[in-house]
Amino acid sequence: MATVTAPAPRVALPGVLRHRAAHKLLLLAVVAAVLVPLAEARWSGGTWPHALTVDVSAPLTSASDWIIDNRDSHPLFLYFLGYLSNAVVLSVRAVYLVLLAAGWAGVTAFAGLVAWRVAGVRLAAGTAAAFLACGLLGMWVPTMQTLALMVVAVLTSVVVGALLGLATGLSDRTDRALRPVLDTMQVMPAFAYLLPVVLVFGIGVPAAVLATVVYAAPPMARLTALGLRGADQGVLEAVESLGATARQRLLTARLPLARKELLLGLNQTIMMALSMAVIASVIGAGGLGDRVYQALASVDVGAALAAGIPIVLLAVVLDRVTGAAGERLGEDRQQRGHWAYAPAAVLVAGLAGRLVGRLDWPGSWTVDIADPVNRAVDWMTAHLYSGVPYVGGTADWAGHFTTWVLDPVRDGLQWLPWWSVLLVVAALAWLIGTWRTALTAVLAMAAIGVLGVWQPSLDTLSQVLAAVAVTLVLGFAIGIAAARSDRLERLLRPVLDVFQTMPQFVYLIPVVALFGVGRAPAVAAAVVYALPAVVRITTQGLRQVDPAALEAARSLGATSGQQLRQVQLPLARPALLLAVNQGVVLVLAVVVIGGLVGGGALGYDAVFGLAQGDLATGLVAGAAIVCLGLMLDRVTQPTERRVKKGA
Numbered sequence: 001m002a003t004v005t006a007p008a009p010r011v012a013l014p015g016v017l018r019h020r021a022a023h024k025l026l027l028l029a030v031v032a033a034v035l036v037p038l039a040e041a042r043w044s045g046g047t048w049p050h051a052l053t054v055d056v057s058a059p060l061t062s063a064s065d066w067i068i069d070n071r072d073s074h075p076l077f078l079y080f081l082g083y084l085s086n087a088v089v090l091s092v093r094a095v096y097l098v099l100l101a102a103g104w105a106g107v108t109a110f111a112g113l114v115a116w117r118v119a120g121v122r123l124a125a126g127t128a129a130a131f132l133a134c135g136l137l138g139m140w141v142p143t144m145q146t147l148a149l150m151v152v153a154v155l156t157s158v159v160v161g162a163l164l165g166l167a168t169g170l171s172d173r174t175d176r177a178l179r180p181v182l183d184t185m186q187v188m189p190a191f192a193y194l195l196p197v198v199l200v201f202g203i204g205v206p207a208a209v210l211a212t213v214v215y216a217a218p219p220m221a222r223l224t225a226l227g228l229r230g231a232d233q234g235v236l237e238a239v240e241s242l243g244a245t246a247r248q249r250l251l252t253a254r255l256p257l258a259r260k261e262l263l264l265g266l267n268q269t270i271m272m273a274l275s276m277a278v279i280a281s282v283i284g285a286g287g288l289g290d291r292v293y294q295a296l297a298s299v300d301v302g303a304a305l306a307a308g309i310p311i312v313l314l315a316v317v318l319d320r321v322t323g324a325a326g327e328r329l330g331e332d333r334q335q336r337g338h339w340a341y342a343p344a345a346v347l348v349a350g351l352a353g354r355l356v357g358r359l360d361w362p363g364s365w366t367v368d369i370a371d372p373v374n375r376a377v378d379w380m381t382a383h384l385y386s387g388v389p390y391v392g393g394t395a396d397w398a399g400h401f402t403t404w405v406l407d408p409v410r411d412g413l414q415w416l417p418w419w420s421v422l423l424v425v426a427a428l429a430w431l432i433g434t435w436r437t438a439l440t441a442v443l444a445m446a447a448i449g450v451l452g453v454w455q456p457s458l459d460t461l462s463q464v465l466a467a468v469a470v471t472l473v474l475g476f477a478i479g480i481a482a483a484r485s486d487r488l489e490r491l492l493r494p495v496l497d498v499f500q501t502m503p504q505f506v507y508l509i510p511v512v513a514l515f516g517v518g519r520a521p522a523v524a525a526a527v528v529y530a531l532p533a534v535v536r537i538t539t540q541g542l543r544q545v546d547p548a549a550l551e552a553a554r555s556l557g558a559t560s561g562q563q564l565r566q567v568q569l570p571l572a573r574p575a576l577l578l579a580v581n582q583g584v585v586l587v588l589a590v591v592v593i594g595g596l597v598g599g600g601a602l603g604y605d606a607v608f609g610l611a612q613g614d615l616a617t618g619l620v621a622g623a624a625i626v627c628l629g630l631m632l633d634r635v636t637q638p639t640e641r642r643v644k645k646g647a
Contacts, residue, residue, distance in 0.1 A: 147288030165224020227258025300368030479538025522594020541575020
C-alpha cells in the first residue's frame with residue numbers, strides 16, 4: 001500500500017517581507033552590496049569621480065565656432081535656417097507695425113471688443129483698463145513689442161501643436177513615439193530652451209520666438225490629442241455609418257467634439273508663450289521682459305515693478321478672455337453678428353487717434369511709480385531688513401533660512417558619496433514606479449556627473465528640496481483648510497487665479513524687494529510660484545472623495561480629524577502625489593531662474609553662459625538642468641498602475 005507523503009509546511013515570511021516595496025528594496029540592497037564595494041575600490045572618494053566625467057566644453061566650443069563661421073555660407077543656414085529666421089523677423093515686425101499703426105486707441109478698442117464678444121461688458125471694461133494701465137505706466141511701446149512677439153509665437157505654437165496633436169490623437173504608434181518627447185519637454189525648465197536656439201540662431205528675436213514655440217507647443221499637442229481620443233464613440237459610429245470618409249469624420253465630428261479641449265489648449269499655449277516671451281528677454285526678445293531683466297540686473301525694484309505690472313495685467317486678461325471663450329461655445333447668431341462692428345470700431349478709433357496726432361501714448365499721460373517704489377524699498381531696507389524687535393527682519397529671516405536650512409542640506413548632499421545619491425534616487429523611483437522609471441532616473445542623475453557639474457547640481461537640488469518642503473507644508477495645510485471650508489475656498493480662488501497666471505519672471509521682483517539677493521530669495525520665489533498649484537490640486541482631490549465613504553465613517557462615529565486622516569487623505573492619495581510632482585517641477589523652474597538674483601549653482605551657470613556668450617558653460621548647465629528635472633519628475637511621478645492600487 002502506497003504511503004501518501006504530506007506536503008512540507010510553508011515557511012511563513014515576516015510581515016514586512018510580504019510587501020512588494022520590501023521586495024524591491026531587498027533586491028536593490030543585494031545589487032548595491034555587489035556593486036558598491038567595486039565602485040569604492042575603483043573610484044574612491046565622496047564626489048563624482050573625475051575619471052567618469054567627459055569634457056564636452058571643447059566640442060561645444062568647436063561646434064559654436066563652426067556655426068558662427070558658417071552662418072553666412074553654409075547651405076543649411078542660407079536656404080533653410082536663414083529663411084526661417086528672416087520669416088520670424090518679418091512677421092514680428094509686421095505685427096508690431098500694425099499695432100503701432102492702430103495706435104493706443106485702436107489697440108485698446110479692439111482688445112475691449114474681443115473681451116466683450118466672448119465674456120461680456122465687465123471683462124471688456126477690465127481689458128480696456130488693463131491696456132490703459134500699461135500706457136499710464138509708460139510701458140506702451142514695450143507692451144506692443146511683447147504683444148507682437150506673442151502673436152507670432154502663439155499662432156506658430158498653435159499650428160505646430162495642433163498638427164502634433166492630430167498625429168498623436170489619430171495614431172497609436174505616433175502617440176507612443178512622441179509621448180516621451182512631450183513628457184521631457186513639459187518637465188524642462190524654461191531656461192533650458194534658450195540655450196540650443198541661441199547656439200543656432202544667435203541672440204535676437206528669431207531665437208526668442210522659436211524658443212517660445214518649442215516651450216508652448218506641447219500643451220496644445222497634448223490637449224488636441226486628448227480631445228480627439230475622448231470624442232463620443234457613439235457619434236463617431238453614427239457618422240461612419242453614413243458613409244463619411246476619414247477626413248469627413250475628422251472635420252465634421254472629431255474636431256467639433258474636441259472644441260473645448262482645443263480652446264483649453266489655446267489658453268495654456270498663450271499663458272506659456274507669455275511666460276517664455278518674458279524669460280526670452282535674456283536672449284534679446286526685448287519688450288517688457290527686457291525692462292524687467294535690466295532692472296533686476298541693477299536691483300532697481302521700482303523699474304522692475306513698473307514693467308512687471310503690465311506683464312501681470314496681460315497674463316490675467318489673456319487668461320480670462322481665452323477661458324471665457326471656452327465656456328461660451330453655444331452663442332446664437334445674433335451675438336456672432338456683433339463681430340461685424342469690430343473692424344469698424346477699431347478703424348474709427350485708429351482714425352481718431354491719427355487725426356489728433358496721438359497714435360503713440362502721450363508722454364504727459366504717464367505716471368512714474370519707480371521712484372516711489374524705490375523710496376519704499378529704501379525705507380524697508382532701513383527699517384524692516386533687520387533689527388525689528390522680537391521678530392527680526394526680512395534679511396534676518398533670509399540669513400537664518402540660508403544658515404539653518406539651505407547650507408546644511410547642500411553640505412549634506414555634497415558630503416554623501418556619489419554612489420549613495422544614485423542609490424537613493426533608484427530606491428525612490430523604483431518604490432513609486434517601475435524598474436524602467438528607476439533606470440531612467442539613475443541614468444539622468446549619472447549624466448549630471450558625466451557632464452562634470454555634480455557639485456553645482458547638488459546645490460540646485462538642495463534649493464529645490466528646501467523649497468518643495470516649504471511648499472508642501474503650506475500647500476497641504478491651505479488645501480486641507482480650503483477643502484473643509486467653502487468660504488475660504490471662495491476667498492482663495494481669485495488670489496490663486498492671479499498667481500497661476502503670472503509669468504515666472506515676475507515672482508523675482510517682490511522677493512528681491514523683501515529679501516535682497518541670494519539663494520533664500522530664489523527659494524522664496526519658487527515657493528510662491530508653486531504654491532497655488534499644490535493648493536488647488538490638494539483641494540480638488542479632497543473634495544472629490546466619495547461622499548459615501550465619508551458618510552460611512554461618520555455613521556461609525558469618526559471625528560472630523562479621523563475622517564481626514566483615515567478616509568480623505570488615503571482616498572485622495574493620487575491627487576496628493578500629483579501635487580507633489582507638480583510642486584517639484586514648478587519649484588525647479590523658478591529655482592533655476594533664481595540664478596538672476598543670486599541663486600547660484602546651475603541657474604547662475606546658465607545665465608553666465610548666455611550673458612557672456614560662453615555657450616559651452618551655458619549648454620552644459622542647461623543639459624544638467626534637463627537631467628535634474630527628468631530625475632525629479634520620475635522620482636515623484638507614480639505609474640498609473642500604482643496610482644490605481646493606491647486609490
